[in-house]
Ligand SMILES: CNS(=O)(=O)c1c(F)c(F)c(SCCO)c(F)c1F
C-alpha cells in the first residue's frame with residue numbers, strides 16, 4: 001500500500017481524497033480504456049508523435065520510496081506532435097507494478113485487462129520555465145505509458161533492471177555511467193490512445209496529457225522480479241515494493257482518441 005507522510009498508517013488510494021480532494025476530480029488517471037469507445041482521430045496520424053531522445057540523457061536511478069526513478073537530463077530528449085501543441089522534455093521515467101508473479105500491476109487497463117507493470121516516461125511542457133511550474137498546469141505534462149508483459153528478456157531494460165538491487169532503500173541513488181537511450185523501451189509499433197488525465201500519485205494534479213502505447217513490450221519474469229529488489233515501508237516494517245499502482249478512475253465523460 002501507498003505511504004502518506006502525514007499518517008503513520010499507510011493510506012491506500014481509496015483514502016487519498018481526504019488529503020487531496022482532486023482525487024474525485026473530473027480528469028483523474030488511470031482509466032480503463034474501452035477500445036470500442038476510443039475515437040480514431042486522423043489529426044493524430046497527420047501530425048505523428050515525434051520522439052527524439054538522446055542516448056546520454058540518463059543520469060541516475062533512485063528509489064523514491066514509491067517506485068524507481070531514472071532521472072534524466074532533459075537536454076535533447078524532446079517529444080512533440082500527435083496530441084501535443086508544444087514541445088515537451090523528458091524529466092524522468094519510473095514504473096508501477098503488482099505482486100510477484102501476478103498479472104495485475106498496470107495502472108491503465110485495456111477492456112478490463114491488466115498487465116504486470118506499466119512504465120511512465122514523464123515530460124514537461126517547454127512553455128513553462130521548469131517541471132515545478134509545469135506540474136500543476138492543465139497542459140503541463142505529457143506521460144507516455146508503456147505496458148510490460150511477461151515474456152522474453154528485454155535487452156534494453158536490462159541495464160536499468162540490473163541497477164534496482166543497488167538502490168534497495170528510499171533515497172538510495174546510483175549514477176548511470178553508460179550511454180542509455182530510453183526510446184529502446186518503446187514498442188516498435190507506435191500506435192497509442194490519448195486522453196486528458198492526471199498524476200496517478202498524490203498530489204494527483206490534473207496536468208497530464210496521457211499517451212498510452214497500444215502494444216506492450218515483453219520483459220522477463222526475472223526482470224519483473226528485479227522490481228522487488230526495491231524496498232519500501234509497510235505497516236509491518238520494511239518490505240518488497242509492490243502494488244504501487246492506482247486502480248482505474250471514473251472516465252467522467254472524457255473522450256479517448258486513438259491513432
Ligand atoms: C504518472 N505517474 S505518477 O503520477 O506516479 C508521477 C510520478 F510518480 C512522478 F514522480 C512525477 S514527477 C512530477 C514532478 O516531479 C510525475 F509527473 C508523475 F506523473
Ligand SMILES: [Zn+2]
Nearest residue numbers: 095096120200
Ligand atoms: Zn507513474
